[in-house]
Amino acid sequence: MSRRLDAGNEKKYLSNALTITIIAVMMSLTAAATAHAQSEERYHADTYQMIVLQHMVSHDQANDVMQALRNAMPRASAYLNPSAQIISINASAADVALAQKIVAEMDKPVRTYRLTYTLTQVEDGKHGVSQRFELVVASGDRADLKQGTRVPIRTGNFNKDSNAKENQIQYMDIGLGIDSRAEGFVDGVKVTSKIAESSVGDEHSSFGGEDPVVHQTELSATSVLPLGKPVVLGSLDVPGTTHRLEVEVTADQVK
Structure with missing residues (x-):
């Protein structure tokens, strides 16, 4: 026949159990630390x-x-x-x-790809003049191309000492920009493309009579391309014109 512990014995029992548990945990941690130290001692960086x-x-x-x-x-x-x-x-x-x-x-030879971008003018659904741009990029790396002009933009600040306006010139790239990144796959290549087209408008900014207004449009796309087969990434409006540019890319392995 079981007997229920009175309050005093139960408290003493729980206290002993907690002490035993703490001792067991400390012994386990000590053993683990000792094993780790012995393992470090046995490791010879020679x-x-x-x-x-x-x-x-x-x-x-x-x-x-x-x-x-x-x-x-x-x-x-x-x-x-x-x-x-x-x-x-x-x-x-x-x-x-x-x-x-x-x-x-x-450390294996890195595959290199030739990315051919074809930009075709499309107006009223009809394809017109095309331009081709080629970039060679290694797998895991990126390449970029810029074509156009660098437009100077005058900025100014006021010199309190001379009461004169000091002019500073900053340059902005205007035209076409292509930025690509390639990553090789077993049967193709993953290409991340960013194509931007910009132009300077005839109007001027309301913040300053000499500040030009820049029109810009951009296309960003990531596609897995089969080698040797052209893929249309999309199309974008050409700033300041009535036509669009259809963007097509073809990937070929160079080596």
Whole structure:
């Protein structure tokens, strides 16, 4: 027959149970800390190696390799010289061998693509004159093109000391701008495009009689393109005209 603990015995029982639990947790933490310290003592960073990145074309790609090394070898010391594309590693012999294997797997020749943008004037549904622009970009990198003029814009501020107006000149790019980024896929390429068209209007800003009004339109699109097949990204109004530009892009692998 079970007996119920009185209030005093129950309190004493709970106190003993809590003490035992605290002691067990402390022993577990101490054992874990001891095991970690012993593991650190057993790790010998006695091997130094320099690994040259042969095919990296951007700092982002080299940083990806560094991140992979740090995740795989948290106890190793690894440093990147971005200008020379060299990784210096001080670690155990096993970790150095692992680092060389990881770099060999990631440091592969980067695919390069030729992106051909065709801009065709469309008015009343009829296609007219076309312009073609080619950009060569490595996978994971970007390229940009600008065609047009740089328009000077005069700005001024008041010089309190001489009571004279000081003029400063800023320049604005007017015309066509194409900005592209490519990322290779198994059977195609992912292309992020930004096409902007701008022109200076005949009117002037209401804020200043000499400030020009700039008309601008922009098209941004991300598409996965099959190699060698043109894809229409869209169309945009040409500022100051009555026609539109149809934007088409074709991706071809260069190497």
